[in-house]
Each structure stands twice: as structure tokens, then as C-alpha cells.
Amino acid sequence: MAxxxxxxxxxxxxxxxxxxxxxxxxxxLFTSMGDGAITTDEFGKITRVNPAAxxxxxxxxxxxxxxxLPKKIIALSFDDSPINLIDRPITKTFLTGKPISAKMxxxxxxxxxxxxxxxxxxxxxxxxxxxxxELFRDITLEQEVDRMKSEFISLxxxxxxxxxxxxxxxxxxxxxxxxxxxxxxxxxxLNTIISASNRMNELISTLLNITRIxxxxxxxxxxxxxxxxxxxxxxxxxxxxAQAKNITVTLDASDNARNRIKTxxxxxxxxxxNLVSNAIKYxxxxxxxxxxxxxxxxxxxxxxxxxxxxxxxYDQDQIFSKFFRGQNIVKRETSGTGLxxxxxxxxxxxxxxxxxxxxxxxxxxxxxxxxxxxxxSKTPGDKEKxxxx
Amino acid sequence: MSSRAAHASVYxxxxxxxxxxxxxxxxxxxxxxxxxxxxxxxxxLSPADLLNLTDWIRVAVSLLTxxxxxxxxxxxxxxxxxxxxxxxxR
Numbered sequence: 001m002a003x004x005x006x007x008x009x010x011x012x013x014x015x016x017x018x019x020x021x022x023x024x025x026x027x028x029l030f031t032s033m034g035d036g037a038i039t040t041d042e043f044g045k046i047t048r049v050n051p052a053a054x055x056x057x058x059x060x061x062x063x064x065x066x067x068x069l070p071k072k073i074i075a076l077s078f079d080d081s082p083i084n085l086i087d088r089p090i091t092k093t094f095l096t097g098k099p100i101s102a103k104m105x106x107x108x109x110x111x112x113x114x115x116x117x118x119x120x121x122x123x124x125x126x127x128x129x130x131x132x133x134e135l136f137r138d139i140t141l142e143q144e145v146d147r148m149k150s151e152f153i154s155l156x157x158x159x160x161x162x163x164x165x166x167x168x169x170x171x172x173x174x175x176x177x178x179x180x181x182x183x184x185x186x187x188x189x190l191n192t193i194i195s196a197s198n199r200m201n202e203l204i205s206t207l208l209n210i211t212r213i214x215x216x217x218x219x220x221x222x223x224x225x226x227x228x229x230x231x232x233x234x235x236x237x238x239x240x241x242a243q244a245k246n247i248t249v250t251l252d253a254s255d256n257a258r259n260r261i262k263t264x265x266x267x268x269x270x271x272x273x274n275l276v277s278n279a280i281k282y283x284x285x286x287x288x289x290x291x292x293x294x295x296x297x298x299x300x301x302x303x304x305x306x307x308x309x310x311x312x313x314y315d316q317d318q319i320f321s322k323f324f325r326g327q328n329i330v331k332r333e334t335s336g337t338g339l340x341x342x343x344x345x346x347x348x349x350x351x352x353x354x355x356x357x358x359x360x361x362x363x364x365x366x367x368x369x370x371x372x373x374x375x376x377s378k379t380p381g382d383k384e385k386x387x388x389x
Numbered sequence: 390m391s392s393r394a395a396h397a398s399v400y401x402x403x404x405x406x407x408x409x410x411x412x413x414x415x416x417x418x419x420x421x422x423x424x425x426x427x428x429x430x431x432x433x434l435s436p437a438d439l440l441n442l443t444d445w446i447r448v449a450v451s452l453l454t455x456x457x458x459x460x461x462x463x464x465x466x467x468x469x470x471x472x473x474x475x476x477x478x479r
Binding site for chain 1 (some may be wrong): 418421425426440444445447448449452453457460
């Protein structure tokens with residue numbers, strides 16, 4: 001005898017009931033979630049809005065439904081200029097095929113500008129894109145905490161610099177023998193102090209630079225310089241670091257890459273030092289690091305390619321985030337702050353350039369940056385340029 | 390004609406149609422759509438991919454313009470292209 005649950009007559013109502021239950025669960029989840037949630041159809045028209053989204057944006061559900069999302073929900077950059085359609089996360093989701101996370105500002109119905117963290121994903125059913133879902137949350141409080149943290153870091157860094165200068169001066173004097181000859185054990189200990197104080201000095205410089213970038217007060221001095229010369233200037237120190245791991249560092253520049261560009265050489269040195277030292281740090285002994293400089297039509301491109309451990313796919317979205325360190329790296333290399341690439345991104349942005357990477361775990365990573373040949377450095381007031389397509 | 394050349398021509402035709410709507414961005418836009426959504430090299434785009442590609446293009450372009458008539462007109466041209474390949478196959 002067939003069991004009741006196998007009875008074809010009872011199967012369909014059960015499936016329907018299950019489907020209904022799932023629908024109710026999904027509905028409850030959508031409605032009760034703390035983050036704002038908006039879905040669109042394939043034409044970008046808003047199809048659903050949860051209460052949190054209505055609260056954050058100040059619009060009622062009726063005011064949002066069937067409206068074209070990019071027009072109804074105004075996205076702004078920090079300087080109040082509207083975010084270009086191409087740069088909006090929901091558009092990027094469909095241009096790249098990937099979920100996109102971003103921080104920007106939304107204009108509420110009452111005109112107030114609120115900072116939001118946004119995540120967007122395409123809605124795909126049976127391989128067909130039916131629209132998108134955008135989740136967002138108000139990050140006003142987070143931003144305020146971040147601002148206070150930056151202020152604290154800036155203050156603390158300045159206060160640390162003064163005693164550190166004294167430590168460095170006196171340790172160098174000791175090392176040079178100004179206060180008497182040192183035995184080998186004393187020299188060894190002193191070198192450890194010098195090395196540690198150098199690291200601390202670098203960390204303070206990084207923190208100060210980050211604070212300047214975040215507050216929009218970084219000073220940029222544009223001069224005509226040779227990119228290759230800038231790289232050659234910082235290489236000797238980096239090669240010493242590479243030699244300790246038996247890593248080969250090469251510099252390859254096309255002829256036209258030797259032309260001059262208008263940029264800030266100190267900032268570029270900081271960027272190159274960060275990228276190459278990272279490449280050395282995250283490459284196993286005996287590996288290679290290649291620096292390739294190429295001139296393009298309107299900019300100059302630098303690639304730092306290593307044969308290192310690579311960045312796992314699941315970490316790649318966050319690689320330019322503050323304090324972020326790859327999970328595979330944390331296991332191998334305990335030192336590091338997770339600030340280097342965040343700083344690099346901020347510095348390149350400030351110079352009007354672009355930075356990106358490609359990576360394959362256990363194969364290696366290539367970091368690229370481009371800088372405009374002419375002066376196009378971005379000041380905090382400059383409008384974002386849409387070059388996504 | 391080699392199959393490789395035939396595939397390239399599908400891609401070129403899609404870009405040609407797109408050029409009327411997106412101008413010089415057409416090539417890059419279509420290349421990205423093919424690579425990111427169909428997970429293929431642009432040169433490997435085949436007639437069988439056209440309808441799927443059209444679905445993705447519809448959503449992407451709908452977020453760049455509010456004018457759904459233009460989107461529909463563009464999509465109709467792509468569908469016409471897909472249909473012409475379908476007819477040839479028969």
C-alpha cells in the first residue's frame with residue numbers, strides 16, 4: 001500500500017503549501033531586515049521596498065514603487081556631485097556580473113544627505129537576469145566613529161614622532177661609535193633597536209598619510225619627473241630586502257616610458273615602495289618580482305608582478321580596505337598592518353590615477369597603477385570622472 | 390568560412406547595433422557583457438548566445454537610461470539578429 005505522502009493526489013497540495021511557506025518566510029525576512037532593501041525589475045524600476053529602506057530614504061512605499069531607481073534615489077559623492085550612472089553599484093553589478101559593495105551618499109526625500117554602505121546583486125532565475133536587489137544601511141554613526149578614530153591616530157602619530165626622533169638620533173650616534181666602541185653583541189642589539197624604530201617611523205608616516213588622505217589635506221606638489229628615475233631611486237633599498245629572501249627584482253621600461261610626466265615624485269615613491277615591498281614580502285624565497293613601466297596614450301602604467309602566494313578570490317574585493325589582510329597571508333606572515341594598499345589606493349586616487357590588480361593563488365599577483373601624463377590630480381572638490389565603460 | 394570567423398562576425402554585428410546606442414563605448418560594453426555574463430571570450434560569441442546576451446544587455450542598459458522605448462528598440466534589434474541566425478540554421 002502506498003504511503004500517504006506518496007499519494008499523487010496529496011503531493012501537489014503539499015508542494016503548494018511548502019511553496020507558500022517559503023514565500024511567507026522570504027517575505028518576513030525582506031520586511032523585517034534592518035538594512036534597507038530595494039528590488040528592481042529588468043528595466044531598473046523599483047518593484048519592492050522594505051520598511052527599513054523607506055525609513056532611511058524618507059519615502060513611502062507608494063512613492064518609490066515603479067520609479068526608475070537611478071533617478072528616484074539620488075546618489076552623491078562626498079562633494080555633493082551626483083554619482084555618474086555608470087559608477088552606481090547597481091549599474092556596475094550588471095556591467096561586471098559581480099555583486100558590488102560601495103560607500104556613497106543618498107539624498108533623502110527631505111533633502112538631507114546620508115552616508116550609506118551599499119551592496120548590490122543581480123536577481124537571476126534559471127540563468128536569466130530579472131532585475132537587481134540593493135541592500136543599504138545608514139553609516140552616519142560609523143562615519144563619525146571613523147572620523148574620531150582618524151583624529152586620534154593623527155594626534156597620536158604626531159606625539160609619537162617626537163620621542164621617536166630622539167631614539168633614532170641617539171641610536172645612530174651609538175652605532176656610529178660617537179659614544180665609544182661597541183662590542184658585537186651591543187651592535188647586534190642596537191641594530192635591532194634601529195630596525196624596530198625604522199618600522200615604527202614607517203608606520204607613523206603611513207598613519208599620518210592616511211589621515212591626510214581621509215581629511216583631504218594631503219599636499220600634492222606636481223613637477224615634471226621621470227617615472228623610471230623615481231623607481232630607480234627607491235630600488236636599492238628594496239633590492240636589499242629582496243636579497244635577504246633570494247628574490248630577483250627586475251625593472252623593465254619601454255623607451256617611451258622614459259618620457260617625463262607631471263606628478264608628485266614623493267607620493268609615487270611611497271606607492272612604488274609599498275607595492276614592491278609587499279611583492280617581496282608576500283613572495284616565497286627564491287621568487288621573482290618584476291616592475292614593468294609602459295607609456296600609454298594618455299597615461300603611464302606601472303605593473304609590479306610577483307610570483308608570490310597570491311590573493312584568494314574570496315579576499316579580493318576587500319584588498320584595498322583599511323586594516324584588511326588576506327587570510328592566506330595572516331597564516332604565513334605575522335607582521336603587517338593592512339594599511340599599505342589602502343594607502344596606495346588613496347595616494348593614486350589623489351594623483352588622479354587608477355590602481356587595480358590581478359591575482360591567482362599560489363601563482364602570483366600583478367598590481368597595476370596608471371598616472372596621467374599631464375596634470376590631472378584630483379583635489380577634494382574635483383568631480384568624479386566616469387571612465388567605467 | 391571557418392567557424393571562428395563566423396563567431397567573430399556575430400560579435401561584430403552586435404557591436405555594430407550597439408554603436409548606434411552607446412557610441413564608442415559599444416565595443417568595450419559588449420566585450421564586458423560577453424566576458425562577465427557568458428564567461429566567454431568576445432571572439433567566441435556564437436548565435437546560440439544571442440538571446441541570453443540580450444537579457445543581460447537589457448538590464449545593464451536599462452540602468453543607464455530611463456527611456457524604456459530606446460531600450461526596447463535596441464533589444465528588438467538584437468533579437469532580430471538572433472532570429473536571423475535562427476532562420477539560417479533552419
